Structures are given as C-alpha cells and as structure tokens.
Amino acid sequence: MNDRPIPAVEDASREHDGHAPHSQFALLRERRFAPFFWTQFLGAMNDNVFKIGFTSLVTYQAARFSGVDPKTVAFLISAIFIAPFVLFSATSGQVADKYDKATLMRWVKTFEIAVMLIGATGFWLHSVMLLYACTFLMGVHSTVFGPVKYAYLPQKLRADELVGGNGLVEMGTFVAILVGTILGGVAAGLGATDTAAAGVALNGVAQNGGAPAGAVWLGGICITVALVGRVASTFVPPCAPSQPGLAINWNPFSETWRNLRLARGNRTVFLSLLGISWLWFVGATFLASFFNFAKDVLSADPDVVTVLLAMFSLGIGIGSLLCERLSRRRIEIGLVPLGSIGMSVFGIDLFFASHAVPAASHLLTVGEFLRVGEHWRVLADLFLLAMFGGFYSVPLYALIQSRSEPSHRARIIAANNILNSFFMIVSALMAMALSKAGVGIPGIFLTTALLNIVVAGYIYALVPEFLLRFLAWVLVRTVYRIKLLNVGRIPSEGPAVLVCNHVSYVDAIVIMAESPRPIRFVMDYRIFRHPLFGWVFRHAKAIPIAPAHEDPAMLDAAYDACAAALAEGDLVCIFPEGKLTRTGDINPFRHGVTEILRRSPVAVVPMALRGLWGSMFSREADSEQPQDRRRGLTSRLTLVVGEPFAPGEATLDGLQAAVAALRGTRR
Numbered sequence: 001m002n003d004r005p006i007p008a009v010e011d012a013s014r015e016h017d018g019h020a021p022h023s024q025f026a027l028l029r030e031r032r033f034a035p036f037f038w039t040q041f042l043g044a045m046n047d048n049v050f051k052i053g054f055t056s057l058v059t060y061q062a063a064r065f066s067g068v069d070p071k072t073v074a075f076l077i078s079a080i081f082i083a084p085f086v087l088f089s090a091t092s093g094q095v096a097d098k099y100d101k102a103t104l105m106r107w108v109k110t111f112e113i114a115v116m117l118i119g120a121t122g123f124w125l126h127s128v129m130l131l132y133a134c135t136f137l138m139g140v141h142s143t144v145f146g147p148v149k150y151a152y153l154p155q156k157l158r159a160d161e162l163v164g165g166n167g168l169v170e171m172g173t174f175v176a177i178l179v180g181t182i183l184g185g186v187a188a189g190l191g192a193t194d195t196a197a198a199g200v201a202l203n204g205v206a207q208n209g210g211a212p213a214g215a216v217w218l219g220g221i222c223i224t225v226a227l228v229g230r231v232a233s234t235f236v237p238p239c240a241p242s243q244p245g246l247a248i249n250w251n252p253f254s255e256t257w258r259n260l261r262l263a264r265g266n267r268t269v270f271l272s273l274l275g276i277s278w279l280w281f282v283g284a285t286f287l288a289s290f291f292n293f294a295k296d297v298l299s300a301d302p303d304v305v306t307v308l309l310a311m312f313s314l315g316i317g318i319g320s321l322l323c324e325r326l327s328r329r330r331i332e333i334g335l336v337p338l339g340s341i342g343m344s345v346f347g348i349d350l351f352f353a354s355h356a357v358p359a360a361s362h363l364l365t366v367g368e369f370l371r372v373g374e375h376w377r378v379l380a381d382l383f384l385l386a387m388f389g390g391f392y393s394v395p396l397y398a399l400i401q402s403r404s405e406p407s408h409r410a411r412i413i414a415a416n417n418i419l420n421s422f423f424m425i426v427s428a429l430m431a432m433a434l435s436k437a438g439v440g441i442p443g444i445f446l447t448t449a450l451l452n453i454v455v456a457g458y459i460y461a462l463v464p465e466f467l468l469r470f471l472a473w474v475l476v477r478t479v480y481r482i483k484l485l486n487v488g489r490i491p492s493e494g495p496a497v498l499v500c501n502h503v504s505y506v507d508a509i510v511i512m513a514e515s516p517r518p519i520r521f522v523m524d525y526r527i528f529r530h531p532l533f534g535w536v537f538r539h540a541k542a543i544p545i546a547p548a549h550e551d552p553a554m555l556d557a558a559y560d561a562c563a564a565a566l567a568e569g570d571l572v573c574i575f576p577e578g579k580l581t582r583t584g585d586i587n588p589f590r591h592g593v594t595e596i597l598r599r600s601p602v603a604v605v606p607m608a609l610r611g612l613w614g615s616m617f618s619r620e621a622d623s624e625q626p627q628d629r630r631r632g633l634t635s636r637l638t639l640v641v642g643e644p645f646a647p648g649e650a651t652l653d654g655l656q657a658a659v660a661a662l663r664g665t666r667r
Contacts, residue, residue, distance in 0.1 A: 024167060031235060032157075033165060036105070036152060037172060038229075039233045039236060041176045042232060043109070043176075044177060044180065045177075045179050046229065048176070048184060050218070051138075054077060054134075055077055056188035056214075078288075078428075080136050081139040085142070085143050085146075086418060089418045090252055090255035090258070093411035093412070094248045094255065095144065096147040096410030096413075096414070097241065097243045097411055102233075102239045104148050105148060105236050106230070108145050108148070109229050109233040112141050112229060113223070113227060113230060115134055115138055115141060116222040116225075116226045117223065118134045119138075120222060120223055122134055123219040143417065146414070147410040147411070150416075151401075152239055154402060155240070159516070162401060163330065163332070163395065167322075170393060170397070171316070174312075174320075175317055178310055178313040183221060188217075242406050242408070242410065256418055259411050259412075259414055262411055262412065262415065266404070268403060272396045273415060274459065275336065276393060276400075276416060278423060278452070280424050282448055282452055283389065284427045285431055285448045286312070286385070286445065287312070288428065288431065295363070297357065298378070299360035299363060299364055300360075300365075300366075301363040303366050304366055306366075307366055307369070307370075311386070312385075312386045313386070314383060315383040316386045319390020320390035320394050322390070332395055332473060333395050333466050334474075335394075338392075340452060341388070342385070342391065343389055344449045344450070344456070346381045346382075346385040347445055347448060348450070350449075351442045353374070355442060358372065358374060400416065468512070472509045475513065476509075481636050481637070482637050482638070483638045484640075485639070485640040486642070487514055487515075487516075489643065490516060490517070490571070490641060491571070491644075492517070493517075495568075495602045496571055496602055497571075497602055497603070497605070498604075499573075499574055499604060499607065500575055500606075500607040500609060502575035503580070503581055504609075505618075507575065507609055507612065508537065510609065519570075519572070520543055520570050520571065521540065521543065522543045523542045523543065524546075525544040525545060544558065546558075559596060562596045562600065563599045572596065574592060574596065576655065581618075589652050593650075593652070594651075597647070601648055602647055605641060605644045605645075606645070606659045607659070607662065608640050608642075608660075608663035609663070610639075610664065642661075
C-alpha cells in the first residue's frame with residue numbers, strides 16, 4: 001500500500017489548519033463572511049421597508065398622491081421594481097465578473113444612500129413620481145447586487161462551507177423581508193387616525209392610512225438603514241475579479257440573449273436555473289396571495305398577514321439552515337426532489353385546510369385567529385411548504401455556484417435573475433387569469449402545487465442525477481446508518497479511479513450518496529437487466545462490462561468508456577472482485593482495474609465498505625456461516641477511504657491488500 005498521499009487530494013472534511021469543521025454560524029464571526037452577510041441583509045430589508053411603506057401610504061392616503069389608483073398600485077410598484085432585473089441583469093453580470101466584488105458592494109451601497117434620499121424627498125413631498133423613480137432605482141440596486149452576492153460566496157467559502165453559507169444567506173434574506181415588512185408597515189402607520197385599520201401588507205398590499213409622521217419616519221428609516229449598510233460594506237474583504245479583461249457589452253438586449261446562451265452551455269446548471277426560477281414562481285404566487293387569502297378565506301384582518309409571512313419566512317430560514325446538516329456540508333442535490341415533494345404535499349394540504357376553516361362574522365384579530373384550531377393547520381402547511389422550499393433552493397444555488405465556470409459565474413447568476421423575473425411575471429399573469437375565471441385563492445394554491453409536480457417530474461426526467469441522488473440519500477438515511485472515515489480523500493476535482501470491495505447490490509448507491517462528486521461506476525452488464533437497479537445505473541451513466549469470454553466487444557467498449565470519462569476529469573469506480581461476495585470475504589481482484597490504469601494512468605483511491613454483509617441487499621450467506629446474517633430494517637455500516645496511490649504505483653496485489661486492510665475484520 002502506498003503511504004504517500006497525492007498532494008492534489010485534500011480532506012474536505014477538515015479545516016485548512018487541520019481543525020474539525022465548525023458550524024455554519026461560525027461564519028458570522030469571520031470577516032470573509034460577516035460584513036458581506038450584513039450588507040446583503042440590510043439591503044434586502046431596506047427594499048421591503050420602502051416598498052411596503054410606499055404601498056401603504058399611496059393605498060390608504062391616495063388623496064395625498066395625485067393620479068394613483070389604490071386598486072392597482074400594488075401591482076404597479078411590483079412591476080416597476082422587477083423591471084430592472086429584466087433590463088439590466090445581463091449588464092450587471094458582466095460588471096460583477098470584471099471588477100472587484102467588494103468594491104462593487106461599496107459602490108452599490110453608496111448608490112443606495114442616494115436613492116433613499118430621493119425616496120425620503122418623495123415621502124416628504126407626497127410626490128408619487130419621485131417614489132416611482134426610487135422604486136425603479138432600488139430595483140437597479142438589487143439587480144446589480146444579485147450577481148455580486150452569489151459570485152462572491154464561492155470565491156470566499158470552501159466547498160464544505162458553500163451549502164452552509166448559502167443557507168445563511170437564504171435565511172437572512174427572508175428574515176430581512178419579514179423585518180422590512182414589519183418596519184415599513186409600522187412606520188407608515190405612525191400617526192394614523194384610524195389605528196384599528198393598522199396592519200401589515202405583503203408585496204405592496206397596503207395596511208393603514210399613514211399620517212405625514214409616517215412619511216417622515218419611513219424616509220428616516222430608509223436613509224439610516226442605507227447608511228448602516230454602507231458602513232458594513234466597508235469591512236468586506238477584497239474579492240478579485242473573475243475576468244478583469246472582459247469587454248462589457250452595454251446593449252442589455254443582446255447581452256441578455258448572450259447570457260441565456262451562456263447558461264445553456266452547461267445543461268445541469270441551466271436546468272438548475274430553471275428550477276430556482278420555478279421556485280420563485282411558486283413563492284411569488286403564494287406570497288402575493290397572502291393579503292386576499294387572509295381577508296377573503298381566513299376572515300382575518302391585515303395584521304394576520306404578518307403572521308402568515310412570519311411562518312413562511314421562518315420555514316424558509318429553518319429549511320435553509322437545515323440543509324448543511326442534512327447534506328453533511330456537501331452540495332447534496334438529493335435534497336432538491338425532497339424539497340419539491342414537500343412543497344406539493346403541503347401546498348395541496350393547504351387547499352383542503354383552507355376549506356376546513358370556519359366562517360367568521362367579522363375580520364379576526366391576530367389573537368382571535370390563533371385561538372381557532374383549524375388555523376394552526378394552515379400555519380403548519382405554510383411553514384412546512386416554505387421549509388421544503390429551503391431544502392429545494394439552497395442546493396440548487398450551491399450547485400450553480402460550484403459548477404459554473406469561475407470566469408463567467410456572475411453572468412450565470414445574472415441569467416438566473418432574468419429567468420426569475422420572467423417566471424414571477426408569468427406567475428402574476430396566471431394568478432390574475434385564474435382569478436378572473438372565478439378560481440379562488442385556495443384553488444390558485446392547488447393549481448400551483450399540482451403544476452409543481454409536473455415541472456419537477458419534467459426536470460428530473462431531463463437530469464436524472466437529481467432523482468438518483470435523492471434515492472441514494474434516502475437509502476443511506478433510512479435503510480442504513482452510515483459512518484464515514486476519511487471521505488475527504490476522494491479528490492474534489494480531477495480524474496481518479498476508485499476501487500472498493502463488493503458486498504451488496506447497493507454498494508454503488510451507498511458510495512454515490514457519500515461522494516462529493518458524481519461517479520461513473522463500472523458494473524456487471526447483468527445488473528442492467530434488473531428492473532430497478534438497471535434503471536438506476538443506466539441513468540447514472542454506469543459503464544456495463546462483461547468478461548472477455550462472454551462478450552469481448554463489450555469489454556473493450558467498457559475500457560474505452562472508462563478512458564473517455566477519465567480524460568474528461570471524471571471519477572470512475574470499479575469493484576475489482578467482479579462479483580458480489582457470497583461469504584463476506586474479499587474475492588481475488590481481477591485485472592480490469594490494471595487495464596483501466598494502463599490506458600489512463602491516474603491516481604487510485606482504495607475504499608472499503610464495512611457492515612453491509614448480512615443486510616437486506618447482500619447475497620445469502622453460506623450455510624456454514626449463518627451467524628453473519630444481520631437482516632433487518634436498518635444496518636450500521638462504514639465507508640472508509642484510504643490513502644491514494646500515485647499513478648503507476650498501483651499494483652493488483654497492493655490494491656487488494658489496501659482494501660482488505662481498510663475493511664478490517666468487519667464484513
């Protein structure tokens with residue numbers, strides 16, 4: 001066994017200084033993350049303070065703002081805010097790739113102060129045109145900041161921190177939306193003559209009629225938050241440009257089309273972008289319906305909208321934070337199908353829960369609302385729907401960041417913003433069309449949940465990797481309880497051959513679930529005839545292999561496929577025994593692995609599975625060893641990874657000895 005590790009292979013389960021990995025919350029104490037987090041948090045909060053406050057004032061104090069239709073102002077404000085995402089996302093993606101991202105954050109936050117001065121003036125003068133201009137400029141602010149934000153993370157976080165960092169950002173964004181919504185509603189309500197009408201709205205649906213004091217408070221809060229955000233951005237460390245020599249195309253239309261084509265270059269990334277945009281479609285549909293849902297379905301006053309939004313935000317936040325624990329600090333795209341399943345299940349249940357709500361003779365206050373048991377089912381559905389939305393979104397964002405080329409990562413994020421905006425517009429049009437057709441809010445929720453099933457099925461059919469990782473993730477967390485030893489020795493990039501003992505029919509699925517990267521498995525051609533495992537391994541792009549005496553052509557094709565996969569920088573895993581063990585002991589290794597290495601001299605990583613022998617998916621034990629059978633619903637097992645062999649140093653005997661030593665005495 002080779003005692004020297006390959007320098008390029010790093011144990012991702014450890015810190016660079018050799019200490020154990022810390023909690024994702026520890027990032028909030030580090031300069032590379034904390035100033036960035038608070039900068040983006042305050043920006044998201046300010047967006048909502050302004051939009052909610054503006055909408056509240058112009059809806060209930062329309063007489064002070066000439067030329068405003070209170071019935072349509074909410075939709076108009078949302079449209080004005082979204083417009084810059086459609087127009088300028090492509091340009092902002094180029095800017096984020098060309099310049100230092102920390103410097104860009106400071107520019108954007110300085111711009112925000114100027115914009116909020118315009119907004120404060122609009123509030124003071126009751127000038128709707130100034131406030132519309134401020135809304136548009138805040139949209140520009142968010143459009144420019146988006147690509148900077150998501151391109152900054154993969155440059156400053158390690159691979160094992162990316163999921164946790166994204167989870168914190170997603171959680172922070174929704175908490176910021178909630179805090180901003182409450183602050184905007186309270187500030188607009190200060191000095192109101194009819195305090196009974198006070199409340200909080202969502203996506204620009206208003207609360208109460210604010211007095212001039214409300215306008216003054218709104219302007220002051222927006223300017224203060226912008227100033228604090230600018231101070232926070234000062235502490236963001238430098239972040240080198242990804243492509244400093246990029247020549248910016250200032251034509252937003254041609255560049256938008258170019259960005260979308262760029263995103264389509266990586267099929268998995270592009271479909272992940274569509275998946276995130278679909279989440280915005282679902283989220284926008286639910287969030288935009290909250291006010292009417294509270295009033296017309298729940299018979300509740302506007303204050304209850306805050307409760308609904310709080311449950312939704314709490315769900316997203318907890319789901320986002322749980323992703324790191326559920327994925328073991330890796331980008332676990334198996335959580336995406338789990339998320340989509342939960343979103344549909346609880347979206348559908350929300351439809352039935354809405355019909356179980358008892359009628360009320362008046363609009364319920366928050367206290368009255370919470371005293372009705374049926375309402376808690378509604379709140380639980382909203383919380384769980386949002387929590388599964390967190391499971392869905394965080395891995396997709398991390399996947400896009402990790403698999404996009406660093407040189408144009410920000411432009412990929414810009415393409416995501418373009419698609420998000422388009423999907424949000426379509427969601428609004430769908431909701432309006434269904435409403436005009438007489439479909440109520442619960443019916444809109446049901447339609448969206450059912451559409452989510454269709455869209456998810458379509459995406460997983462196009463990219464089976466999502467579904468395969470989900471099946472593998474479920475297997476190793478239900479049927480098996482797995483312990484990992486030195487899994488960070490699997491290379492995080494570049495080609496390598498993995499060799500492992502062959503104990504059960506699900507060896508490959510277990511390894512697939514615990515690998516930080518996709519793996520091309522070399523499998524006996526007969527397993528492809530199995531109705532379940534055949535489907536799994538065909539879609540996992542496994543390589544069928546046959547003995548030379550049975551099908552020499554298939555054998556040669558398998559070696560060619562392995563060479564091609566390694567040439568593309570993939571991981572290839574082979575079980576050199578060539579067949580499942582019938583005793584739990586390791587069978588003699590065959591020469592297939594040495595033939596692969598002869599054609600492609602790459603690093604070889606020995607691995608061993610312990611504890612799978614005797615589980616429900618292993619072969620029947622020989623009659624002489626019945627004591628080895630440990631059938632049951634769950635089994636404890638261990639995946640242990642050994643020191644890599646350098647190219648050219650791996651011999652058949654050496655590899656078998658290494659795997660046997662890793663397995664030890666436990667089968």
